[in-house]
Amino acid sequence: MCLAVPGKVISIAGDDDPLMRSGRVSFGGVIKEVSLAYVPEVQIGDYVIVHVGFALNKLDEEEAERTLADLQQLQG
Template sequence: MCLAVPAKVLALLPDAMARVDAGGVIKDVSVALVEDLAPGDYVILHVGYALSRLDPEEADRTLALIAEMVTAGAAETPVVS
């Protein structure tokens, strides 16, 4: 199974790298596969590589769905005493 998540570009770094925010996780990733990025752009991130640019509204919807799944999963986790 593959998982790709939206990430916001915070800063462009040397050597085709960028610092991104993926739902609160700050990480340096390769952006060699995506041209003409700027801080504030959103990308689809998979195992340390930005694969493509993403529309900001779509990124927001996807991040909200991920947060909802995490919250729902936490609510369903049984408490063991």
């Protein structure tokens, strides 16, 4: 089974080469460096779905917040 987690893009680097584009993404306050090569349209403030260090898709903010709330409830 695979798990992809939503996170908010807080900074972007490497705009010179789309394949090297990366961003710092916040997952409820935990910041990770993520590849943005698959989502060239993503901007700072957007939400993305991340799996094994790669942002796979841009996500609507409302859907991202709902998913994050659901994950928070699972933590108990």
